[in-house]
Amino acid sequence: MNIKEIRAQFPLINNQNIVYLDNAATTQKPHCVIDAFSEFYCNFNANPMRGIYDLSVAATDAYENVREQTAGFVNAKDPSEIIFTRNATESLNLTANILSGTLKEGDEILVATSEHHSNFLPWKRIADNKRLKIKYLDCDSEGEYSVESLKEALSEGTKVFAIATVSNVIGRVNPIREFAKICHANNTLICVDATQSVAHMKTNVIEDDVDFLAFSAHKMYGPMGVGILYGKKELLEKLPPFLEGGEMIEYVSKEKTIYADLPQKYEAGTVNAADVYAFGKAMEYVKKIGFEEIGERERLLTGYLFDGMKNTDNIRIIGAKDSAEHNCIVSFAVDDVHPHDVASIFADSGICIRAGHHCAQPLHILLGIPSTVRASLAFYNTKEEIDFFIKVLSEIRSRMGY
Ligand SMILES: *Cc1c(COP(=O)(O)O)cnc(C)c1O
Numbered sequence: 001m002n003i004k005e006i007r008a009q010f011p012l013i014n015n016q017n018i019v020y021l022d023n024a025a026t027t028q029k030p031h032c033v034i035d036a037f038s039e040f041y042c043n044f045n046a047n048p049m050r051g052i053y054d055l056s057v058a059a060t061d062a063y064e065n066v067r068e069q070t071a072g073f074v075n076a077k078d079p080s081e082i083i084f085t086r087n088a089t090e091s092l093n094l095t096a097n098i099l100s101g102t103l104k105e106g107d108e109i110l111v112a113t114s115e116h117h118s119n120f121l122p123w124k125r126i127a128d129n130k131r132l133k134i135k136y137l138d139c140d141s142e143g144e145y146s147v148e149s150l151k152e153a154l155s156e157g158t159k160v161f162a163i164a165t166v167s168n169v170i171g172r173v174n175p176i177r178e179f180a181k182i183c184h185a186n187n188t189l190i191c192v193d194a195t196q197s198v199a200h201m202k203t204n205v206i207e208d209d210v211d212f213l214a215f216s217a218h219k220m221y222g223p224m225g226v227g228i229l230y231g232k233k234e235l236l237e238k239l240p241p242f243l244e245g246g247e248m249i250e251y252v253s254k255e256k257t258i259y260a261d262l263p264q265k266y267e268a269g270t271v272n273a274a275d276v277y278a279f280g281k282a283m284e285y286v287k288k289i290g291f292e293e294i295g296e297r298e299r300l301l302t303g304y305l306f307d308g309m310k311n312t313d314n315i316r317i318i319g320a321k322d323s324a325e326h327n328c329i330v331s332f333a334v335d336d337v338h339p340h341d342v343a344s345i346f347a348d349s350g351i352c353i354r355a356g357h358h359c360a361q362p363l364h365i366l367l368g369i370p371s372t373v374r375a376s377l378a379f380y381n382t383k384e385e386i387d388f389f390i391k392v393l394s395e396i397r398s399r400m401g402y
Helices: 003-008 011-015 031-043 054-074 088-100 121-130 147-153 176-185 233-238 273-289 291-310 339-348 361-367 383-399
Strands: 082-085 108-112 133-137 158-164 189-193 212-216 227-231 249-252 257-259 315-317 329-334 354-356 372-376
Touching: 003 011, 031 273, 054 082, 054 227, 054 273, 082 088, 088 121, 088 158, 088 189, 088 212, 088 227, 108 121, 121 133, 133 147, 133 158, 147 176, 158 176, 176 189, 227 233, 273 291, 291 315, 291 329, 291 383, 329 339, 329 383, 339 354, 339 372, 339 383
Parallel strands: 108 133, 108 158, 158 189, 189 212
Antiparallel strands: 082 227, 212 227, 249 257, 315 329, 329 372, 354 372
């Protein structure tokens, strides 16, 4: 991987004197994604699906081609299993909402405690509204979920299990394929939040046999404003719509509504065609580099970051003790220093990292730490940036007067 050439594609990190280590919050965008907006608005802008004139057809094609491309990207059987939303949060809310009608009092939902609030709160809400039982699956102190604990937590009444491929705090990959098998043997659906894994490793909804899978384009070099939901066709076909309005119907009268087929049933109103078009460019870009190359470089960088932190005094790393279990994410605490002070010292040095509970407060409560600092990588980061990060990290306590 020619890192100079790669960085030249990302104007923000290339032109500004910053070290960007907040990739788990959002990634930077390459030129091909940035240029895609003007490409779309200069060449294809019309309301997709509405007109039969050439321009509307071109807009529809630009949009629908990305749906096909997305199906290929996650290895879905059929493009109609791909629904575009605003972000992962909306995809997960949509899933919980459309499933809620199939659940009845006494049914159970199981949610992994380390979930981002986006895959936690929607389930809690439908559980409250429909008087469902909600149970939480705890990880151990290193963030690991065991197959045994899942088997024990499932009961006959468990209808849905919600878990991420990779936690945005811990960075460990969960054994989704094994979990899906166990869930299906119990007639439990599995809803997977893949937001932290899609940019770093291959997604394969068929091999993993997941029922729903959600992510955001903006955490994989694409634009903000596009979320993706994959859902198995046989499920989406029989579930009700989430939002209602234009373009999601076949027929409407005062007496009767017939909903449109998939995927239109789930895409009410004018779609975010330009952003979806730009998301297509992001997938193309990632595919061109390839997940093998990306994975190899990111493992190297993660190991380098992890070792540097491990060798720094008074740092407590959250999660696994082995860098191989941290996929681009290392969350930590500095003894005696509040995470917000840590982040602000980094900010003064031009290093962008995140402090807080990272929208995963139940996990922090489980681990007994109110908040953490998180450094998160992408393949465009460099060892020099990590060296600088470690240097500032090693000075934090003395800068705070310890
Ligand atoms: C960022 C994130 C989300 C939410 O993504 P949005 O784009 O803000 O909707 C959900 N889950 C995980 C694991 C995340 O990292």
